Amino acid sequence: MRGIVLAAAAVTLAVACGTARVDPEVTGDPQRIVSMAPSLTEILFALGVGDRVVGVTTYCNYPPEARGRAKIGGFVNPSVEAIVALEPDLVLVSPAAGNRDSALAARAAGVRLEIVPAETLADTYDAIRSVAKLCGVPARGEVLAGAIRERIARVSARVAGAPRVSALFCLQIDPLIAAGRGTLPAELMELAGAINVVEAERYPVVGIESILARAPEVILQSRMDTTDPDADAVAVEYWNRWTSIPAVRDGRVFVFDGTTSLRAGPRVADAVELLARSLHPESST
Amino acid sequence: MPSPSVKRGVTVLAALTALLIACAWLSLGVGPSPASWSDVPGLLTGDADPVTRDILARVRMPRLVLAAVVGAALSGAGVVFQAVLRNPLADPYILGVSGGAALGAVLFTAALGTAAMGSVLGRPGAAFAGAVGTLALLSLARVRGRTEPTVLLLVGVVLNAFYSAVILFLLTAGDTSRFRGALFYLVGSVSAAASLSWTVLASVTALVAAGLAVLLLFSHRLNLLAFGEEVAGHLGVDVERTVWLAVGGASLITAAAVAFTGLVGFVGLIVPHLVRTLAGPDHRLLLPASALGGAAFVVLADTAARTVVAPGEMPVGVITALIGGPFFLGLFLRRLRER
Amino acid sequence: MSEILRFDRVSFSYRAAPVFEDFSLGIEQGEMTAVLGPNGSGKTTLVRLAAGFLRPSSGAVSLAGRRLAEIPARGRARIVSVVPQESHLAFDFTVREVVLMGRAPHLGLLGIDGEDDRKIALGAMEQADVARLADRRFTALSGGERQRVVVARALAQRPRLMLLDEPTAFLDLKHRLSVYSLLTELNREARITVVAVSHDINLAARHCRRVVLLVGGKVAADGPPDDVLTAANLRRVYEVEADVRRDPSTGRTYVFPIRPAGDTPP
Numbered sequence: 010m011r012g013i014v015l016a017a018a019a020v021t022l023a024v025a026c027g028t029a030r031v032d033p034e035v036t037g038d039p040q041r042i043v044s045m046a047p048s049l050t051e052i053l054f055a056l057g058v059g060d061r062v063v064g065v066t067t068y069c070n071y072p073p074e075a076r077g078r079a080k081i082g083g084f085v086n087p088s089v090e091a092i093v094a095l096e097p098d099l100v101l102v103s104p105a106a107g108n109r110d111s112a113l114a115a116r117a118a119g120v121r122l123e124i125v126p127a128e129t130l131a132d133t134y135d136a137i138r139s140v141a142k143l144c145g146v147p148a149r150g151e152v153l154a155g156a157i158r159e160r161i162a163r164v165s166a167r168v169a170g171a172p173r174v175s176a177l178f179c180l181q182i183d184p185l186i187a188a189g190r191g192t193l194p195a196e197l198m199e200l201a202g203a204i205n206v207v208e209a210e211r212y213p214v215v216g217i218e219s220i221l222a223r224a225p226e227v228i229l230q231s232r233m234d235t236t237d238p239d240a241d242a243v244a245v246e247y248w249n250r251w252t253s254i255p256a257v258r259d260g261r262v263f264v265f266d267g268t269t270s271l272r273a274g275p276r277v278a279d280a281v282e283l284l285a286r287s288l289h290p291e292s293s294t
Numbered sequence: 295m296p297s298p299s300v301k302r303g304v305t306v307l308a309a310l311t312a313l314l315i316a317c318a319w320l321s322l323g324v325g326p327s328p329a330s331w332s333d334v335p336g337l338l339t340g341d342a343d344p345v346t347r348d349i350l351a352r353v354r355m356p357r358l359v360l361a362a363v364v365g366a367a368l369s370g371a372g373v374v375f376q377a378v379l380r381n382p383l384a385d386p387y388i389l390g391v392s393g394g395a396a397l398g399a400v401l402f403t404a405a406l407g408t409a410a411m412g413s414v415l416g417r418p419g420a421a422f423a424g425a426v427g428t429l430a431l432l433s434l435a436r437v438r439g440r441t442e443p444t445v446l447l448l449v450g451v452v453l454n455a456f457y458s459a460v461i462l463f464l465l466t467a468g469d470t471s472r473f474r475g476a477l478f479y480l481v482g483s484v485s486a487a488a489s490l491s492w493t494v495l496a497s498v499t500a501l502v503a504a505g506l507a508v509l510l511l512f513s514h515r516l517n518l519l520a521f522g523e524e525v526a527g528h529l530g531v532d533v534e535r536t537v538w539l540a541v542g543g544a545s546l547i548t549a550a551a552v553a554f555t556g557l558v559g560f561v562g563l564i565v566p567h568l569v570r571t572l573a574g575p576d577h578r579l580l581l582p583a584s585a586l587g588g589a590a591f592v593v594l595a596d597t598a599a600r601t602v603v604a605p606g607e608m609p610v611g612v613i614t615a616l617i618g619g620p621f622f623l624g625l626f627l628r629r630l631r632e633r
Numbered sequence: 634m635s636e637i638l639r640f641d642r643v644s645f646s647y648r649a650a651p652v653f654e655d656f657s658l659g660i661e662q663g664e665m666t667a668v669l670g671p672n673g674s675g676k677t678t679l680v681r682l683a684a685g686f687l688r689p690s691s692g693a694v695s696l697a698g699r700r701l702a703e704i705p706a707r708g709r710a711r712i713v714s715v716v717p718q719e720s721h722l723a724f725d726f727t728v729r730e731v732v733l734m735g736r737a738p739h740l741g742l743l744g745i746d747g748e749d750d751r752k753i754a755l756g757a758m759e760q761a762d763v764a765r766l767a768d769r770r771f772t773a774l775s776g777g778e779r780q781r782v783v784v785a786r787a788l789a790q791r792p793r794l795m796l797l798d799e800p801t802a803f804l805d806l807k808h809r810l811s812v813y814s815l816l817t818e819l820n821r822e823a824r825i826t827v828v829a830v831s832h833d834i835n836l837a838a839r840h841c842r843r844v845v846l847l848v849g850g851k852v853a854a855d856g857p858p859d860d861v862l863t864a865a866n867l868r869r870v871y872e873v874e875a876d877v878r879r880d881p882s883t884g885r886t887y888v889f890p891i892r893p894a895g896d897t898p899p
Binding site: 377380382511514515524527528531 | 684707715
């Protein structure tokens with residue numbers, strides 16, 4: 010009986026030590042940071058602590074300096090070994106399909122893991138603040154978040170007078186995947202003065218008939234492959250078949266780098282400004 | 295004076311043709327948008343608004359045609375494979391022809407990336423090539439001038455396993471966004487029809503129709519194969535030639551179908567069974583009847599696939615599997631109880 | 634009188650096991666021959682070689698004077714029909730449809746049967762006493778009924794030569810007698826050559842004018858039943874002690890097997 014109690018106590022102690030948070034105030038600010046999400050990578054660099062980033066995913070392509078850091082694998086299937094091998098004192102992860110196991114495995118291996126959701130616009134502001142605090146630069150976080158918020162508000166004010174434009178934000182054409190309610194691109198689009206023609210949630214595969222019926226005035230096509238110069242032409246060619254869509258008829262199909270609209274990072278303001286220029290060219294200076 | 299069986303056969307075919315027409319009519323008038331049958335006259339006179347015209351003539355019609363062609367091809371091929379392998383559980387994918395098509399398609403996507411989407415005929419072409427290549431590999435099943443169904447089946451199973459492994463590897467190791475399209479292909483989707491020109495659609499239809507006509511010429515010999523190859527030989531059938539021409543023809547029309555729509559499942563398995571309970575085992579009737587029944591089935595399934603979760607869209611393979619699975623189980627259990 | 638079937642120095646083996654070596658045998662048109670012998674003597678292989686399903690590794694099988702290998706399948710099927718030992722049907726064809734399959738070698742590409750073909754099939758069903766089963770499913774019949782349907786199918790082929798592999802194996806007494814009576818009648822009236830492989834020594838002896846006794850792929854004896862079915866031959870070939878008598882009602886040889894040779898009597 011006594012043996013069991015002692016064993017239970019020992020196990021509890023071990024678990025408590027294993028999951029104990031290391032207090033940054035005690036050990037100093039993290040100097041070796043691994044980011045498991047492109048949005049978090051951008052936030053780290055925007056906060057001026059980019060030199061402390063030692064590991065990024067293969068999708069972390071902004072800013073250019075981030076590309077030079079060691080790679081820990083993809084966004085969906087990062088390598089736990091690569092993460093641990095870098096001996097980080099902080100690993101940031103944004104929960105997404107597929108990276109849960111890797112993240113928890115890294116934590117089990119002893120690295121300090123912090124979960125920073127970066128999906129929606131609200132997440133962006135929270136993420137900036139959380140990351141700033143974790144890195145010991147909380148003031149910079151406030152400044153950055155505030156600046157972004159202000160820029161977005163200015164755009165919204167500018168387009169407030171004009172009637173809302175119906176728009177489709179399209180991620181890829183084969184199959185046809187659009188941004189629906191509750192996604193970041195949809196939020197940004199609405200702030201830029203658009204009505205999303207897709208009412209379904211998340212990123213549904215849509216039928217072309219539904220798009221034809223909704224008759225969007227603007228099609229925002231996210232460039233599918235940033236490395237392929239022909240990618241734009243493929244997308245435009247596809248949409249040009251559907252001449253009955255107002256966006257196609259009026260020549261308002263825009264192909265652009267969608268990463269700013271798809272990453273809950275510091276460039277969301279850039280995205281809103283870009284979207285507003287396409288949606289309400291008359292309101293842009 | 296036609297025998298009673300011929301009269302019955304004509305009745306069955308007429309009924310199934312009527313069913314197909316009814317399903318086609320339904321498919322044309324139903325969709326996620328309000329466009330409906332009442333708009334068709336406007337379409338013919340040229341009065342319809344451009345959106346309705348696009349929806350009816352460039353989305354629903356092509357999908358209807360492709361769905362019917364695929365349904366007919368897969369069902370007809372299913373009948374042939376079940377006869378040649380003397381196995382009621384055979385379907386057109388069992389010998390690996392579809393796996394080859396899928397591999398061709400996935401390799402094409404992997405190799406060309408975004409450009410793959412721009413080439414409307416590229417992926418189907420690669421899929422077709424993969425299927426035909428598999429036929430060549432299947433010929434390895436000939437041992438000493440004789441092809442035993444068991445050996446053929448084994449080679450097919452091995453090929454399928456190999457293809458699956460390679461495809462899964464490509465899908466998991468590569469850029470996931472690129473392969474969401476591949477996933478739709480593997481499950482089977484008619485959505486590609488909207489991107490095809492009428493020339494292409496007409497060509498596929500002609501190819502499948504021709505293939506089915508040729509297979510019809512073999513249908514009596516398929517009856518004789520029911521007793522096994524030895525007895526078929528006693529009754530005057532050149533078994534090797536019949537088997538390879540039938541397998542070849544069925545594989546080609548399967549390949550033509552899956553090249554565009556991917557691996558729509560269960561059609562080639564359950565339609566022959568269903569039609570057999572209605573039309574009997576005589577392949578001279580079973581083959582055309584299954585083609586008609588299969589066409590109607592896939593047309594219906596695709597109507598559901600593009601309407602039920604509007605504005606979203608499901609791959610038609612999901613519907614055929616959802617219906618096909620339980621249906622097949624029910625059919626099987628009923629036959630078991632009958633015996 | 635011409636030969637309808639000839640084995641000319643035929644050799645054949647299944648994988649490594651040799652069955653026939655330098656085997657020769659001739660069957661004249663119009664004969665009714667029984668091929669007897671113990672298991673493994675090559676009886677079924679003989680039928681399969683004669684039907685053209687198997688190819689000899691050396692030597693030749695000839696049908697009506699032409700080498701079997703040179704006759705296309707359809708032509709061969711119009712001359713010879715086969716009643717195999719067992720029949721497994723993969724699909725639910727009716728008896729009528731099965732018997733009509735026998736008309737296949739005479740029909741066109743799509744196998745569309747005409748009035749005559751249906752009459753011939755009906756006649757064949759009546760002769761084999763399966764006409765009342767015409768609309769039943771083949772797979773639902775008993776073993777004996779199925780065998781008779783297959784005989785009907787072979788009859789519908791209107792062959793010149795019928796090869797039967799143990800045609801009475803599953804039949805009851807009445808039908809055993811009637812199948813052999815039918816064969817005898819066909820042989821006499823329609824002049825169909827009959828070659829029947831059998832385990833039923835007495836029935837075969839009663840109806841067949843010629844008996845070929847096979848053992849180990851070789852002809853042990855060949856001739857009228859009286860000459861072939863001797864106690865000595867039966868001891869040598871079947872390894873049984875048998876009492877050979879004359880059946881008083883038919884005047885034919887009749888064999889009473891007593892005990893395996895070499896066993897001590899009780």
